[in-house]
Amino acid sequence: VNDIFIFNEIIGHLGLLELPLKGRRFTWSNMQDVPLLEQLDWFFTSASWINQYPMTQVAP
Template sequence: HNDMCTFNDIIRKNNLVELPLKGRLYTWSNMQQNPLLEQLDWFFTSLHWTLAYPNTLVKP
């Protein structure tokens, strides 16, 4: 029996929702002339929190 959960399994099992990043699409750059841009940081919350605090947002 495999009890190993993936990251997405944990998100799904806990009914977490993602808080979108406001103000930019990426959270990391390699700072090169032709930069590699990635979103490395993700923010999750519960539906209860989102309903209780609907103006919650994530800023870089």
């Protein structure tokens, strides 16, 4: 079974929501002249947290 599939199933089962990264689309670069850019970090929270703290943001 694919690990990412299991991960996504758990996220869905728990009802977690992803917080978007503000200010950039990627969290990692290989720092080359032609860089490889990836999002390696994700941030999740619950709907109740978002309701309690609607201004929550993730900053790089």
